[in-house]
Amino acid sequence: MILFFAKDNHTQVAFDYTILGSLTSRKQGSKQVQFTYDTEEQLSAVINEKGEAYIFERDTKGNIIKEIGFDDMEKSYERSLAGIVQRIQRPGNRWTAYQHDALGNVIRSDYYDGTWETFSYDKNGALQETENEHITVKLERDPSGQVIKEWQNDHWIASSYDELGNRSQITSSLGAKIDVTRNELGNVLQMTASRSEQAQWTASMQYNELGQEIERILPGDVISKWQYDITGRPTHHRVSSQSRDTRRRAYNWDVNHQLRSMVNELTGVKVTYGYDEFSNLVWANQDSRQFDFLYRSVDDVGNLYETKDKKDRVYGAGSRLLETKDAKFSYDEEGNLVEKVEHNGDTWKYEYYGNGMMAKVIKPDMTEVTFKYDTLGRRIEKCSEGRATHFVWDGNTILHEYLSQANSVENASQTADLDSLVTWVFNDGFVPSAKITSEGNYSIISDYLGTPVEAYDEQGHKVWSAELDVYGRVNEFTGEKDFIPFRYQGQYEDVEIGLYYNRFRYYDPEQGNYTQVDPIGLAGGNPTLYGYVSDSNRFVDPFGLSECKGAKRLEKFRKNFTGDLKESRFNGHMDKHGMNHDVIKDILDNPDNIFYHKNNNHLLFYKDGDVVVVSGKDSGIITAYGKSDAAGVYKDIKSITDKPAITQIE
Incomplete structure (x- = not known):
């Protein structure tokens, strides 16, 4: 087992991992959630804080063929040779049956009570028409x-x-x-x-x-x-x-x-x-x-x-x-x-x-x-x-x-x-x-x-x-x-x-x-x-x-300037620091942390040692630093959080 701790001024969380890096437990205070795996390192059970287990059974290809819930409710899955679910056997002799097209899209669902649903798609795979006994949507x-x-x-x-x-x-x-x-x-x-x-x-x-x-x-x-x-x-x-x-x-x-x-x-x-x-x-x-x-x-x-x-x-x-x-x-x-x-x-x-x-x-x-x-x-x-x-x-x-x-x-x-x-x-x-x-x-x-x-x-x-x-x-x-x-x-x-x-x-x-x-x-x-x-x-x-x-504070802002990035509407000199556009967009879309620099009204998007600097006033990307070439104040997260002028947002 490999044990890691995550800690701030308010909380400490302990994580256990297998030798291959799969999470086996998360413990915070008196609460612990555990995870077990089969010999192929595939998740086989989640054990909640009360000791109740949610169990997964798999076939030889690793596909889930049965689930047993925290309440012992069982669902079984019948699959095609390609692994596509064709039928779900549900509790109480209830069932759902699926039909698929050649691309694996569901084209019909039938249920134990006689109700049904149909679906058709255009050549790009987008939904084109769907119907049940009450309504047709085109x-x-x-x-x-x-x-x-x-x-x-x-x-x-x-x-x-x-x-x-x-x-x-x-x-x-x-x-x-x-x-x-x-x-x-x-x-x-x-x-x-x-x-x-x-x-x-x-x-x-x-x-x-x-x-x-x-x-x-x-x-x-x-x-x-x-x-x-x-x-x-x-x-x-x-x-x-x-x-x-x-x-x-x-x-x-x-x-x-x-x-x-x-x-x-x-x-x-x-x-x-x-x-x-x-x-x-x-x-x-x-x-x-x-x-x-x-x-x-x-x-x-x-x-x-x-x-x-x-x-x-x-x-x-x-x-x-x-x-x-x-x-x-x-x-x-x-x-x-x-x-x-x-x-x-x-x-x-x-x-x-x-x-x-x-x-x-x-x-x-x-x-x-x-x-x-x-x-x-x-x-x-x-x-x-x-x-x-x-x-x-x-x-x-x-x-x-x-x-x-x-x-x-x-x-x-x-x-x-x-x-x-x-x-x-x-x-x-x-x-x-x-x-x-x-x-x-x-x-x-x-x-x-x-x-x-x-x-x-x-x-x-x-x-x-x-x-x-x-x-x-x-x-x-x-x-x-x-x-x-x-x-x-x-x-x-x-x-x-x-x-x-x-x-x-x-x-x-x-x-x-x-x-x-x-x-x-x-x-x-x-x-x-x-x-x-x-x-x-x-x-x-x-x-x-x-x-x-419910209150999205920065998501729309990120969308705006990642759009500017895509259209090359930005100021600065990103490429000289070894950062390409795809990496920058990933940092903006999925940051580990976001910081605000009150002295110059900048937002700092941090991910795994990389930083993107954004002007809060003009909503423009100023520059980006990769961890290998980053210099000065933005070299690592500690150098960011140690600055009195910088406040963590997320």
């Missing part, structure tokens, strides 16, 4: 492969692009028209949206040198302004309407980029946050009140509790939540929640399609809420009591929703109530910007994490607001709660069932967990196979699969 692409038109049954969404490949216009068969103007770095300067002959909604934005939004001007003289510290973290958010402040928040961060407090500067209310040694968000407290703690305590494997002593919940193997103070929970053979019995006797039941997507919820009063999806996990219909809500998607976000009397996607266009049509406008990503309806246009304000917090009408009147707690529950709101149904990025609240639709799973904000096991298993990287993110002040999970940073 994609038309330009010569470069960008989608220029998407059909969802009878509805279509068309896209136009500028000369740099950025999308500049969106139109739809339901009358949407969204135009986007960008600066030379790709940041959105102006966005306009309208529907048919309706009045136009407009937003104008300004950015700092890191590509972060600092101002947004909206209809009704609504202005949103952001301030950031030198590392790109938000420190102040101010929203005004007709020169009157309507929202003011101040944020305080620690050296680990953890949010320590948030102050409502209009009311004086201060919320502080606490973290454990593993960077899990574990409590929130308002105004330092002794009895006003909201706990999000975490045990050794990542299970959540609402009390400090962690005695208010019971979890089974594999982190299945079995009981809380309010309810008991039951699961099927695959770990899907199938029943919740509240302590007052009210019972909720849940049913699923063969592919694992939730199909039906039966409420305590026996009312049924049913769901339909396309093959990409996008929900296209929600129906209850003979009334259906239909959704039309633009990529990964909802563009339209409307009501109909028909419980059928196929017949929806004949019975659609177009007066109920809502058009949603999103930023580049999962953050909504506007709601366009027949009654008017509404601007949406989001916090630094991308969570909607306020909405304003065209006259600048606030018509809706909401505040979430650390579980994502709406604990305060004005207006109709579901006027804006979006919560954390990628989540849509279904008030009928108390869950948030989160693309490939449903999130239960009351428990802080998903109702299903992560479809991508250990690859998800969430705290547990049912868990949401480790820190809901910093991370989001827009697909219900894996956590990612």
Whole structure:
């Protein structure tokens, strides 16, 4: 065994490796995760902090042919001679069968319950058409492969692009028209949206040198302004309407980029946050009140509790939540929640399609809420009591929703109530910007994490607001709660069932967990196979699969100047230090550390002894030093961190 330690002023982590360099254990404090390998040095098991094992069995070629989960749930894989999975034998005599084309692409999936999915591809291998029993999706692409038109049954969404490949216009068969103007770095300067002959909604934005939004001007003289510290973290958010402040928040961060407090500067209310040694968000407290703690305590494997002593919940193997103070929970053979019995006797039941997507919820009063999806996990219909809500998607976000009397996607266009049509406008990503309806246009304000917090009408009147707690529950709101149904990025609240639709799973904000096991298993990287993110002040999970940073501070900036690098639009003398463009781009895209030099406003991207120096003012690459030729202050990481003028960002 080879033992290494990683240590800073706050944490020490011990790593054990095999003689060939494979990680065998990671120990931090009292928590240890272990990894075992077969004779070919292939991973054979992951043993969690509780001693539960996730086991892999392989064939002679090294392909996984069986998985046994932390909860002893087994999956077996039947493969072709080429190693391609043809059938998955799942728990409870359930199965999935796949057909492939000559290139190995999946062209058909069949499930034990009789449901199916088909896929076809163009000559470049890009998805061209996909279908299930509910909907056919067709994609038309330009010569470069960008989608220029998407059909969802009878509805279509068309896209136009500028000369740099950025999308500049969106139109739809339901009358949407969204135009986007960008600066030379790709940041959105102006966005306009309208529907048919309706009045136009407009937003104008300004950015700092890191590509972060600092101002947004909206209809009704609504202005949103952001301030950031030198590392790109938000420190102040101010929203005004007709020169009157309507929202003011101040944020305080620690050296680990953890949010320590948030102050409502209009009311004086201060919320502080606490973290454990593993960077899990574990409590929130308002105004330092002794009895006003909201706990999000975490045990050794990542299970959540609402009390400090962690005695208010019971979890089974594999982190299945079995009981809380309010309810008991039951699961099927695959770990899907199938029943919740509240302590007052009210019972909720849940049913699923063969592919694992939730199909039906039966409420305590026996009312049924049913769901339909396309093959990409996008929900296209929600129906209850003979009334259906239909959704039309633009990529990964909802563009339209409307009501109909028909419980059928196929017949929806004949019975659609177009007066109920809502058009949603999103930023580049999962953050909504506007709601366009027949009654008017509404601007949406989001916090630094991308969570909607306020909405304003065209006259600048606030018509809706909401505040979430650390579980994502709406604990305060004005207006109709579901006027804006979006919560954390990628989540849509279904008030009928108390869950948030989160693309490939449903999130239960009351428990802080998903109702299903992560479809991508250990690859998800969430705290547990049912868990949401480790820190809901910093991370989001827009697909219900894996956590990612909600507030991207430097990613867009890196994209901007790696684009400049590709087009040779930079100043300096990189090549004389022995660094080629591909190496520099890799350092910018995948740095070990990022530093800020306050004396000259430079950013230093460090990776394995190599450094790229960037001008923060001009967003330009100045120079780069390879470890063999590096001289002076940037020779190694110690010489960087020893400089008083230099601060580590990431």
